[in-house]
Amino acid sequence: MNDAVIEIHGLVKTFRDFWLRPLASALRGVDLTVGRGDVFGLLGPNGSGKSTTIKLILGLLRPTAGEVRLFGLSPRSRRARARLGYLPELSYLHPFLTARETVLYYAGLSGLDRRTSRERAAELLSRMGLEGSADRAVGGFSKGMARKVAFAAALVSHPELLVLDEPTSGLDPLATRDVKELIRTLAAGGMTVLVTSHQLFDMQDVCTRVSILSQGKVVGEGAVADIVAASADPRHALEDYFAAAVGAKEGNPA
């Protein structure tokens, strides 16, 4: 049995203009493998190709060359999408829906029946500490609360793979701690998590493996435990590793 949840081979993505002339090369041959149960951090400076990689994994973009497989399937296949949860960088929720309706809406889109959806929504909203606000419109929620609703929506279908794009972006320290705790809990339950972030301390806390992208290529990859073990300053191990990898690629001293 293949235990890889995400397999990426020679992934190239070139954006083109209306006349199909190349505009920008976002990815130039990326290879990645994310195993079952990993909390995999996809790191990189702005413009390194993280978001493009995520969109290719989610099946929202088509690769120019190379291949992405989710659970051995095409990411555009319905069976692969049924096993996937996604939290985008910003919580793009419908402001007129209540928290409960939001979670039920995504449960319905994931094919859950009415009864299971209701139970799951109640369970997740309670887990996120939103029982008291479940029937309020999310348009009036704070950023942290909206993030929790989006998290609940991403988890509603019991996904095997959770893709988190900047999950702690814009959150206060307490909310950030809650999110990290949640990721650890989910991983402990056997869920595979792919997470992107610029918060390297947070990533060091939660990730088991990381891959560093720069200028559309993988410039470093390894287990966080190994990176920490090899570092002279374990508190800043990932930061140093990131700086060394990206600096070497971009020609800057680490």
Added chain:
Amino acid sequence: MKESFLLALRAFMRGRVALLLLVAVGLIHWLMPDFVRSDGTASGILEMHVRIVPGFAAAVILLTVLSTSCGMFARERELKRLSLTLVRPASAWGVVCGKWLATTVLAAAAIALSSVLVLAMPPALPGQAGVPPCRHHYEPTLPPPAVVAGHILGGYLRDPATPEAVRKAPKRAVLALLTTKEMDRYDVVKPGETMVWPFDVPRLKRQMEEGAELTLRVRFSTQFELRTPVAGILTLGDMSAVVSNSTQAVIEIPLARTGKGDGVPSPLNLTFANTGRSAVMIRPRRDLVVLAPADSFAWNLLRSQIEVWSLAAMLAAYGLFLSAALSRPVALFTALVSLAVVLMAPSVVAQFPDEFNASFADRFGLWLSRAVQSATHSVSAPSPITDLATGRAIEGAELLRTLAGNVLLLPGMLLSLAAFIVRRKPFADG
């Protein structure tokens, strides 16, 4: 589909689009007759009540449906919500259909309100019903104008005396010209002569056998558009009427039974025996209609509003298709421009039937208008509000044809394309 439908419905209700539309329709019915004065005659007041007010309300509803649907996917993409839907296992077709269904429900609610208000607020017309009578309109059973045009062209081409310019002219253009001419062809009935037009309509025959009271709507003309006395006898089966009127006006003549009791002949013909002193002319495709009683105004209102709703359904699908492919302002602009082109095309074709002496630009415009007219005929041909105002019963077969085109066929194609674009559009969320 269900989730997408409920989401769009909630957006209409909680985003106040539905409320605003219903209030607007209510205000149009309530205030418009006071603000836009009719000419004060009974027919003018009736015109205001059954044509202008519901027509304006229908226009507002259709434009709201179009503008709302034009923003649906475009707005989702702008607000970066589309990716959250597309990563779920739901089918894009279901998502598109759900949105379309919700828009048609919004249109149905507004149209239903408009219909109820038409019935609930009849104008006070002393000694007259507040609504026009509803009647079946039967026209002569003539071969289609394009077929007649084809025969005429065939005759021209076989005739050695036909000028070379006609032979060399593009056949499509000549056919289009001859078709237009055939629509307006006059039959001339000289004094002492009799002219016959077939009216072999099974339903008319049935109604005649059941003893329905028939009326003939006719307009006699003269060559020089002068008012001239006209006299003669009109006969349809075992019914007839004596004509004693003048030319140029549309007149309605009740047909009376002759008492022969011969039943309805087959084929059924309408004959006009000219007993006057002047030759009179009749355009059989435009000036001759047999009117027979149909069901109530309320039923015709229902059928006309179903046709309006079918237009709304088609426009909603068109808006969604544009919304899937374009940004919101571009989609709305494209929708409005194409709507204007569709509405203007029949007028352009009617106004410029002769393209042989036209410039290249005019010819191109005419060609484009003809193409648009023939491509959108099923959408632009029904005129539900005019039918309601003129008391023309919308026939069941006609309604089914409109529904099949505007609710099934065209939306099916447009929504499938929209779903394809939503799934394939490369910059899913920008």
